[in-house]
Amino acid sequence: MTDVVVRALRDDEFRTAHTLFRAALHSGPATDEQWERLREVHQPGRVLGAFDERLIGTARSTDAELAVPGGAKVATAAVTGVGVRADRTRRGVLTALMRHQLTDFAERGVTAAVLYATEGVIYGRFGYGVASRIRDCVVRRSRARLRPGVPEGGEVELITVDEAERRLPDVYERVPLRPGMMTRPARWWPGLFAMLRRGDGHAVAAVHHGTDGPDGFAVYQVDREGGKAGTMRVIDLHYADASAFAGLWRFLLSVDLVDEIVVRHRGLDEPLELLFTDPRACESSQLTDEAWLRLVDVEAALAARTWRGEPLVLEVTDPVLERNTGRYRVGPARVERTDAAPDAVLDVAALSMVYLGGWSPSALVAAGRIGVEDDATAERFDELVRTRHAPWCGTFF
Numbered sequence: 001m002t003d004v005v006v007r008a009l010r011d012d013e014f015r016t017a018h019t020l021f022r023a024a025l026h027s028g029p030a031t032d033e034q035w036e037r038l039r040e041v042h043q044p045g046r047v048l049g050a051f052d053e054r055l056i057g058t059a060r061s062t063d064a065e066l067a068v069p070g071g072a073k074v075a076t077a078a079v080t081g082v083g084v085r086a087d088r089t090r091r092g093v094l095t096a097l098m099r100h101q102l103t104d105f106a107e108r109g110v111t112a113a114v115l116y117a118t119e120g121v122i123y124g125r126f127g128y129g130v131a132s133r134i135r136d137c138v139v140r141r142s143r144a145r146l147r148p149g150v151p152e153g154g155e156v157e158l159i160t161v162d163e164a165e166r167r168l169p170d171v172y173e174r175v176p177l178r179p180g181m182m183t184r185p186a187r188w189w190p191g192l193f194a195m196l197r198r199g200d201g202h203a204v205a206a207v208h209h210g211t212d213g214p215d216g217f218a219v220y221q222v223d224r225e226g227g228k229a230g231t232m233r234v235i236d237l238h239y240a241d242a243s244a245f246a247g248l249w250r251f252l253l254s255v256d257l258v259d260e261i262v263v264r265h266r267g268l269d270e271p272l273e274l275l276f277t278d279p280r281a282c283e284s285s286q287l288t289d290e291a292w293l294r295l296v297d298v299e300a301a302l303a304a305r306t307w308r309g310e311p312l313v314l315e316v317t318d319p320v321l322e323r324n325t326g327r328y329r330v331g332p333a334r335v336e337r338t339d340a341a342p343d344a345v346l347d348v349a350a351l352s353m354v355y356l357g358g359w360s361p362s363a364l365v366a367a368g369r370i371g372v373e374d375d376a377t378a379e380r381f382d383e384l385v386r387t388r389h390a391p392w393c394g395t396f397f
């Protein structure tokens with residue numbers, strides 16, 4: 001491993017780190033105008049740099065809260081901006097950054113860390129696991145007739161990106177967070193609006209008004225070529241309830257000069273096709289991993305969510321944050337450390353995968369990632385973690 005020094009960067013070093021990250025993704029540096037906005041997404045104290053003689057790698061995080069089964073929210077670090085110079089990869093730079101970052105999270109009292117990964121092989125070794133999965137959908141407008149009984153929804157108001165920047169944060173606050181969703185800190189939003197303005201600037205937002213005011217929104221743009229009907233790309237879509245969901249879709253389907261509506265990165269149990277008389281009006285594709293979760297304080301995380309059925313003793317190993325290694329009795333009444341014999345043996349990445357309810361433990365048993373004595377124990381474990389909704393983050397960072 002290279003001799004790497006990792007430290008938190010000063011504010012005046014953020015732009016160099018951002019340029020390094022963009023270069024690692026094969027993108028050019030931000031313009032001065034873009035940087036004016038992007039500077040804000042960098043949280044002081046949370047932008048790490050790895051150095052030999054100069055900056056060779058970076059990783060940053062932002063404070064947020066993650067909703068867990070049962071409705072509690074836990075202190076979370078949203079990790080992003082991870083990159084190592086292409087001429088310094090595969091010599092332990094990321095490893096040094098991740099160890100530093102996770103240790104720092106543990107010291108700060110962070111319960112969980114979440115990230116979106118560019119590649120599936122990078123983060124498992126640091127205790128992250130795929131906690132939620134998503135799909136993309138294409139709705140063919142000519143076939144998409146709404147079924148009788150789909151809620152009417154309320155009025156929809158179209159607003160500009162400038163107005164959306166002022167108003168959408170408040171609407172998002174009104175959206176109940178399901179397991180896997182995160183609060184959007186003030187420093188998250190500039191990243192979305194910088195992205196919306198990077199295109200040719202024709203994105204708009206539709207705000208849904210329910211009986212108690214604004215309760216959902218869809219940000220979209222329509223791409224047209226050669227005077228033909230085009231493709232609507234829905235960039236961000238959140239709603240408080242079934243009425244707002246239906247109302248927003250009624251509106252999106254009513255927009256003229258659109259052949260198809262592409263909506264990406266949606267939760268697996270969002271009932272979009274169930275709105276239509278022909279469920280195949282909605283084609284789904286591209287099932288993929290969404291949020292990678294890493295429990296940083298296992299005991300606090302286990303205590304924060306609700307559980308079902310009978311208690312089980314879980315033996316957890318954590319090679320990076322040793323304090324987490326141990327046995328935990330986990331059940332609906334309480335969570336406690338114990339010396340009792342384990343019912344299931346797993347590492348922190350596997351625990352992070354089943355924590356939000358996105359995988360059944362039986363699936364991980366079948367894949368050799370959780371050890372149990374027998375099928376009956378696996379079934380009890382399935383029941384323990386079972387949740388009403390599939391987890392979904394829905395906030396890219």
Ligand SMILES: CC(=O)SCCNC(=O)CCNC(=O)[C@H](O)C(C)(C)COP(=O)(O)OP(=O)(O)OC[C@H]1O[C@@H](n2cnc3c(N)ncnc32)[C@H](O)[C@@H]1OP(=O)(O)O
Nearest residue numbers: 024080081082083084089090091092093094095115117118
């Ligand atoms: C949350 C986010 O920001 S996601 C963005 C992630 N960034 C990118 O994809 C940008 C392009 N890639 C990079 O900058 C770098 O390749 C990184 C950050 C992914 C990895 O950095 P490195 O310094 O090379 O990682 P490091 O040397 O610590 O690797 C640790 C181990 O992971 C493996 N590994 C790391 N990245 C990869 C990869 N992309 N493909 C295969 N193996 C990998 C290494 O081979 C090594 O394995 P070993 O311990 O068995 O030898």
